[in-house]
Structure formats: structure tokens, C-alpha cells
Amino acid sequence: MPSATAIPGGRFVRLGETARRAVHLTVDGRPVTALEGDTLLVAVLANGGHLRHSEFGDGVRSGFCLMGACQDCWVRGAGGERWRACSTPVAEGMAVLTQLPEATWPRRD
Amino acid sequence: MSAPPGPMPIAATPETLRADVIVVGGGLVGASAAFFLRRRGLSVILLERGLVGQQASGTNFGNVRRQGRALAQLPLAARARDIWGQLPALLDEDAEFLDSGHLRVCYSEEQAEDFARYAVDARPYGLALEVMGAAELRRRYGLFGPEVLAGSLAAVDGHANPRLAGPAFGRGARRAGATVLEHTEVLRVEREGGDFLVHTKAHVTGGEGPRCRAPQLLVATGAWGNRIASAFGEPVPIVAHGPQMGVTEPLPYAIGPAIGVTTKNVAEGMYFRQVKRGNIVFGGGPKGPAYADRLRAYVEPANTLNQLQQLRRLAPALGGLQLIRTWSGIEGYVQDSKPVLGPSAKVDGLYYAFGFCGEGFAIGPGIGDSMAELIATGQTATPYPDSHIGRFAACQEQAATAA
Amino acid sequence: MAAPRLIVVGAGPAGVRAAEALVQAGLRPIVIDEGRRDGGQIYRRQPDNFKRPYAQLYGSEAAKAQALHHAFDTLKPRLDYRPETLAWNISGGALHVIRDGRAQALPYDALLICSGATDRLLPLPGWHRAGCYSLGAAQIALKAQACAIGRRVAFVGTGPLLYLVASQYLKAGASLAAVIDTSPAAPAAALPGLLARPALLLRGLGLIARLRRAGVPLLRGATPLRVEGDADNGADALVVREAGGRERRFSCDAVAMGYHLRAETQLADLARCDFRFDDASRQWLPAIDADGRASASGVYLAGDGARILGADGAEAAGRLAALAALHDLGLQPGAGQYAAEHKALRARLAKMERFRRGLALAFPWPQAQAATLPDEAVVCRCETITAGELRRCATELGGSELNRAKAFSRVGMGRCQGRYCGHAGAEIVAAACNAPVQQVGRLRGQAPVKPLPLDVEVVQ
Numbered sequence: 001m002p003s004a005t006a007i008p009g010g011r012f013v014r015l016g017e018t019a020r021r022a023v024h025l026t027v028d029g030r031p032v033t034a035l036e037g038d039t040l041l042v043a044v045l046a047n048g049g050h051l052r053h054s055e056f057g058d059g060v061r062s063g064f065c066l067m068g069a070c071q072d073c074w075v076r077g078a079g080g081e082r083w084r085a086c087s088t089p090v091a092e093g094m095a096v097l098t099q100l101p102e103a104t105w106p107r108r109d
Numbered sequence: 110m111s112a113p114p115g116p117m118p119i120a121a122t123p124e125t126l127r128a129d130v131i132v133v134g135g136g137l138v139g140a141s142a143a144f145f146l147r148r149r150g151l152s153v154i155l156l157e158r159g160l161v162g163q164q165a166s167g168t169n170f171g172n173v174r175r176q177g178r179a180l181a182q183l184p185l186a187a188r189a190r191d192i193w194g195q196l197p198a199l200l201d202e203d204a205e206f207l208d209s210g211h212l213r214v215c216y217s218e219e220q221a222e223d224f225a226r227y228a229v230d231a232r233p234y235g236l237a238l239e240v241m242g243a244a245e246l247r248r249r250y251g252l253f254g255p256e257v258l259a260g261s262l263a264a265v266d267g268h269a270n271p272r273l274a275g276p277a278f279g280r281g282a283r284r285a286g287a288t289v290l291e292h293t294e295v296l297r298v299e300r301e302g303g304d305f306l307v308h309t310k311a312h313v314t315g316g317e318g319p320r321c322r323a324p325q326l327l328v329a330t331g332a333w334g335n336r337i338a339s340a341f342g343e344p345v346p347i348v349a350h351g352p353q354m355g356v357t358e359p360l361p362y363a364i365g366p367a368i369g370v371t372t373k374n375v376a377e378g379m380y381f382r383q384v385k386r387g388n389i390v391f392g393g394g395p396k397g398p399a400y401a402d403r404l405r406a407y408v409e410p411a412n413t414l415n416q417l418q419q420l421r422r423l424a425p426a427l428g429g430l431q432l433i434r435t436w437s438g439i440e441g442y443v444q445d446s447k448p449v450l451g452p453s454a455k456v457d458g459l460y461y462a463f464g465f466c467g468e469g470f471a472i473g474p475g476i477g478d479s480m481a482e483l484i485a486t487g488q489t490a491t492p493y494p495d496s497h498i499g500r501f502a503a504c505q506e507q508a509a510t511a512a
Numbered sequence: 513m514a515a516p517r518l519i520v521v522g523a524g525p526a527g528v529r530a531a532e533a534l535v536q537a538g539l540r541p542i543v544i545d546e547g548r549r550d551g552g553q554i555y556r557r558q559p560d561n562f563k564r565p566y567a568q569l570y571g572s573e574a575a576k577a578q579a580l581h582h583a584f585d586t587l588k589p590r591l592d593y594r595p596e597t598l599a600w601n602i603s604g605g606a607l608h609v610i611r612d613g614r615a616q617a618l619p620y621d622a623l624l625i626c627s628g629a630t631d632r633l634l635p636l637p638g639w640h641r642a643g644c645y646s647l648g649a650a651q652i653a654l655k656a657q658a659c660a661i662g663r664r665v666a667f668v669g670t671g672p673l674l675y676l677v678a679s680q681y682l683k684a685g686a687s688l689a690a691v692i693d694t695s696p697a698a699p700a701a702a703l704p705g706l707l708a709r710p711a712l713l714l715r716g717l718g719l720i721a722r723l724r725r726a727g728v729p730l731l732r733g734a735t736p737l738r739v740e741g742d743a744d745n746g747a748d749a750l751v752v753r754e755a756g757g758r759e760r761r762f763s764c765d766a767v768a769m770g771y772h773l774r775a776e777t778q779l780a781d782l783a784r785c786d787f788r789f790d791d792a793s794r795q796w797l798p799a800i801d802a803d804g805r806a807s808a809s810g811v812y813l814a815g816d817g818a819r820i821l822g823a824d825g826a827e828a829a830g831r832l833a834a835l836a837a838l839h840d841l842g843l844q845p846g847a848g849q850y851a852a853e854h855k856a857l858r859a860r861l862a863k864m865e866r867f868r869r870g871l872a873l874a875f876p877w878p879q880a881q882a883a884t885l886p887d888e889a890v891v892c893r894c895e896t897i898t899a900g901e902l903r904r905c906a907t908e909l910g911g912s913e914l915n916r917a918k919a920f921s922r923v924g925m926g927r928c929q930g931r932y933c934g935h936a937g938a939e940i941v942a943a944a945c946n947a948p949v950q951q952v953g954r955l956r957g958q959a960p961v962k963p964l965p966l967d968v969e970v971v972q
Binding site for chain 3: 004006011012013014015016017018019020021036037038039042046049050054056057058059060061062063064065066067068069070071072074082086087089
């Protein structure tokens, strides 16, 4: 039986395939380490509990279908990128934001 | 009076219902006319083929604007704007009307000059407009792209939710005592002893619906307005087109006014508004195909793609958003781009209110109110210049001669 | 005559076998797929740098998975294959796609839509919390990413996938809190259908036995009551009522849920295909003939996006629909192949259809649970709209037709366009209005099929 690898605070538990190259990214500015071949969703959720905040005040979300159908895992990048986390491979240096933009967003350059 | 629970009643049995007025067509105009007729004490039957507020008045952009309308229409638009502001008192709900302003912007100096001229011309009608340059626009709103040159703000206009407004008037009319029959299609209208006798079909049972009898009849059937008008010898040159609408995912609520580009170039037409929940609703540009006979209208993918490009041009800050849904509806466009409003030129007791050419939503409740006034009293404080059906008399005669 | 323009949407079992039939007929179809790699959801391929062998990934289906992958690898040089491409609209005889932020219109003579299915979901109070996933999601996490969706996972729902995914988690070394099946033991009426595919039936029974042996709490005929937890940390327990009436709480940090499958029908809808209500599964499906022809001219549907027959059925349906298209276009040698094969393929599908009906009886969609969902439960996860609000719109506002209820309540208006709330929403509206569910209608598909970035670039 493979040994389970869980990072404190992480939601997802790795059950194998852990001998992959490390990839570094930040989540809300916090540096975390993922593995090459991870989806962005797995990269974030192996290191934390959520992907985004609901727009309607009912708390955090962590994706739902993992097959690009529910659209509940869209995250923002610090450079304005939009990533559907379940179908986007993680890449070195990604800067993921899980927070909603400030209400001043129309004034951003 | 309180609303009985459950969905609106469905016509089932053929019987003859009587009222002072029959309103055909349960769009925003017909539903609000029924509501205001009841408030004037007249008995009303509202006949709707499908569901109240389902066609053009439920699928349009939701602009509640006076700015940019023909000056002659401004008194009517002001009347409508007052009603929008009174919805909670009238209907016990607000249809998400936000008096957050209506802003027109432009890409050309020529158009900027038009803004200034229109602001002067509109002032006597009580419409205050603030014209501003590009720097002021960006200071206030951020948002705008480098091609935007000038803007004109009507601070107390705004926007509302079209999906809610028509049905809210329909329920209001029913609470006020109108007989509102959904799924009831008018098959034909006869004259009998000075009355209109309306034969209907009940769509749920597929059988005959109730016959309805009244001395006065209001035709508020939008893109289908020609059916009854033609039957009374007053055909109107009207065609159906579909607005091309879309909505993005939500962002925190930050944009107050409904914003539209004023341009002579149809391809660069664009308007958008942010609803309180955060989504950006948009439309504009070339229309799509609409089939009044089949009750279907479509969004052309090429139009959607053009709109996204225009939206980015207008407001680059929206470029990071995503479109989540598109829709269309069936709007009636009259050949001379003016609606058909007021009494028939040929038949006593017959009134028309249709053919709003994609500009009916904002003035809809004002039309309903003023048609109720006209039907109840024989005149209205907000008449409809250039909108009488008699203007097509020449082409009607031609049609008759050719036939 | 110009080369016929043939497009296959989807590179799962149906799409791959459809493409194969077209290539065998000497054509070069375009294959549009949203995935990064072929295989669809059922035979989803793991990333290149993963090492697990087929047997570990696909278990008893390893040979079929390998065969399908191999077939596609062989076809690839003879295809115009476009992975990571979204088909977002259909209009005027053209499929509209977007890839890498670039939009393009692809006219077709025949369009084979093999769009597959998603999990079919029933809301549960608390299911919008972090840590709640579809069963398919739980399986994808494991199969494609070698992860469990949590430290301790509860499984709830009904259908074959419930036991399959739970067993896969058990085998992979995950910790299982419970397996909760809303269906009671299969009624005798289900048996004749299930016996149409005895090997599948036996395999399913084996999975259940293995879970029992492992000591995983396994309840049948249970009613899920709620997912407990909080807004910041997500799920921490699943509470259910046993068939006998006792309430039980299972501590967990993840819940995988699903009630068999829901056909992915948006493209068929945008192609203006007719739909009909399928009594067996209580869902609207595109109308197709025995070969997969839709009502819209030049449109063919195959696989779980049209009839939920599973992967084997999808392979057969994909091939049959492609041959039918070649027959209809009068293209040899495909038309001859159609004449030679269509009867046998139809017979295979008929057997699978019997099995599908047996499954629907053994694992019924628990519509009563949707109808009685507590008012405070979120129905629409995208828009965070509750069952109570939907009921109010259905009754007080007159939203007794589903699209009307959507217009008033926003249920189904969010990013997923009703994929996960639409079926339950229909049951809620039907129950609130005391109407048969088919009478309230179905959520109409609206473009884009999935969100379209505003910064899309148009290419000719």
C-alpha cells in the first residue's frame, strides 16, 4: 500500500507518484511547493484548504467536479490571469490569488 | 388586497368574459396598462399567449434611460422614470431598479459636440445632463479605454431587471383585480354590437379558451402587433430582430451607471451595466435573427465575438472577465423606427401600443400608464407625437389597391 | 466534390471510435477535445511524468483503456486533432471553437457530438462547502493526480460509480468514513436488465463485498441529511438517516457525491436538436434514431452525451454514428461498412440499453429527496440560491416552468449553466407546483457552452 503524504493545512492527500520534480508557486503571496504534472487545483489544495471565495458570502470553495464542468475552481493570477485550476497544469512561478478583487477594480491600470 | 397563492390561473373553459377593456399582450406595456387601468377603476382582461413579460420586455438590456431619446418623447420618458422610482410603493417590489445613472460615451469629437447640444436641448424637459471630457470620465470611473473621448451623464436614470419587471406588473395587475390569462392566445377579434369579441385558444389544454368581450381593446403585442392591426385594415411595416445579449461572471459591485456608446457605426455599438450581484450585462451592435412565427430568436456567435472586442475597447478593465451566458428575444422594428401608439385611425375603441424598435423597456410603464389614461379619459398628458398608426395610411391604401 | 468536412467533438470512447471509423474510410476528420489528452473522463490519461501502470489505473478495464489509447495514438497522424479546445457554440452549420484564446468557426458537413456526461447531483444542505466533490472528481483526483480529495472521505449517492470510486480509494490507501447509498437493495424488477451484462453485475457485487470486508460502514436505503462544517474550513461531517430511521454522523473532511450520470447536452441543444424526456432516468435527452442521428440535419450524437450506456456502449455508438454519417453522405467505403455493421452494432447497443434500464431501477434517482430538500439548502452552487427561494419563485411568483423559475430565482444562471442544479431544480419546482417533472421542462442550453474569456481573439 502506498504511503499517504499530507501537508499540514492541505486538503488533498498524495497517495503516490511523489517522485516528481518540485514546482514553486505562491498562493496569496505564500510560497508553496507542488509537483510537476500537478493541476493547479491539486497544487493549491495539497497546500491549503481552498481555491477561492464565493462571490455571495457563503464561504470558501475548493472546486467540485475536477473535469471542467462546474466552473467552481476559477482562480486569478497576480498578473490578471484567469485559470480554471482543474484543467490548468501548474507552472513554476505562478502567483495564485484566492481572494475576490477589491471593489476598486475598475480603477486598476 | 392580497395575492392568492400559486401560479396565475390558466384559462380552461370556453365562456364569455366581459370587461371594460381587453389588453392583448402581456409584455411590460400590456401588463402595466392593465395595472394602471385597474387603478383608474376600469375592469380589465389581460390576454397573454405565453407568460407575462416573457418576450422582448423580458429579454432586453434593462436600460431605464431618458437620455438620447427624441426630445418629443421626453415627457413620456419622464413619466415612466417616475413610475420606476415608485415601484416598491406600487407593486411591493423594485424589479432591481437602480437609480445609479445612465452614462453615454463616445469615440468621436463630432459625437461629443452632439452630447453638449443634446444637454442644452433636453434641459427644458427637466432632464439634467452632465457632459464631461475624457479626463473627468477616467477620474470618476477609471474603467475607460483610450479611445473614449467624452461622456454625458444622466445622474438619476438607471437600470432594472427585465426578467422581473413585466411579471411584477402582471402580478400587480392581478392583485388590483385584473383578469390575467396566461397561455391564452388570441385567435381572432370580431366587432359585435360596438364591442370587441375576442376568440382565444388555451395553450395548456389545446382547446378553445374563453371568449372575451369589451368595448375597448388595447393591442400591446410587440413584434406581433401587425396581426390585429392588419385585421382591422391598418397594416404596419414591422419586422422582428433579436437583441444580442450577454452576461459575464460577477465581480464586486463597483460600476454605478448603465454605460453605452453613442455612435453612427452599428458595429461599434455597445452598452453594459453591472447588477448589484456583480455580473456585467451587455448588448449592442448588429441584431440577430428573430422568428416571430416560431417564437425563436438567436444570438449569432460572430456578434458575440464582436461584442467582446467592443467591450474591451470601451472598458479594458473588463478584459479579464468571462462571458457566461448569451440570449436574445423578439423585438418589433417599425420601418420608420418609431412606435405605433395611440388610437386606431379606423376603429373606435381600438388602441395600439407596439413596435418599440428595441427602446420600449424604459418607457414601458409610462406607456402603460398613459394608455390607461387615454382609454379612461380620452386624452393623455403625455401624447405621442409622430407615433399614430395613421401615418401608414398611404402604404395601407397602396396595399389595398395592389390587392 | 470538395473533401467532406467532418468534425468529431470529444475524444473519449465514443469520439475516438467515431474518428477511427472516419479515418478507416479514408477521411481526415477534425477532432475537438477539451482535454489535454484523449481518453475522455472514463479513460482519462495521467500526465506524462506519472508512472503507474494501466492495471493500477484502470483495474478490470485496463485492457480496454489501453486499446482505446493505442487506437488514438495510431490515428493521430491522420487526424486534425485539437486538444484543449472548447466548442462553445453552433450556428449556421459551423462549430465555433476556442483554443489558446483564439476563436474560430469550423463549417461541417457532418458533426459527431460525443460530449459525454458528468456526475448527476442532488443538493444536500452544506454541499456548497469546501471539501464536497462529485464522485467523478474524487476518481479524477486519484486516477489523474494520485491524490485523495481528503484525509477521510465519505461517499454518498447511488449508482455503480459510488462503489467503484469508494473501492478505488480503499485500494489506493485512502481513509474512508462511510459509503452511503440512497437506493435500497435492488428490486427484483431490476434483475432482468442487469443480467443483460452479467460480468458487470458480478463486478459490482464484488466491489460491495470488498468494501464490507474492509469494515467500511456501508448503508443502503439511507437518506443524506446534511454536510456539516463551516464557511472557512469546509466540510467536517456527513449526517445521514439510516433506512431504519436512526441518524448517524460520520466525521470526514471530504464528501464525494453523485447519483449516476447526467448527459452533457448543451451542444445538441445549440445545434437545435429535439429533446425527449427519458422516463427511465427522469432526464431530458436529445432525440436520436437507432444510429445516433439527431433531428438537426448533419448532426449525430453518440456516447453518454446522448444515451448513458457507459464506455462500452459509447465505443459502439461512436462507431455506428460515424458510419451512419458516411452512409448519409454517400461516401464509400464507409457507406458499405455501415451496411455491413449497423445491425450488429445496433444489437450491441440494445443489450446495453436493457442494462441501462436495469441500472436505473436498481439505483433510482431519488427525486423525493430533491422534492423535500430543506428550504435552507443551497440548490444552485454557482449563484448560492436556496431551495426555499426556488420554491418561492415557483409558487408565489408563478415560475412553474423551469426556465421561468430560473429567470426569477437565478437557479441555473451561474457559471455552470445548471449542470449541477438543473435536474434537482426541476424536481423541486415540479413538487412545489404539484406537476409532473417533465411538464416543468428543462433548462435550455445557452451559449457559451462554458465560460468564454472576454479577451478572446478572432481568427478567420
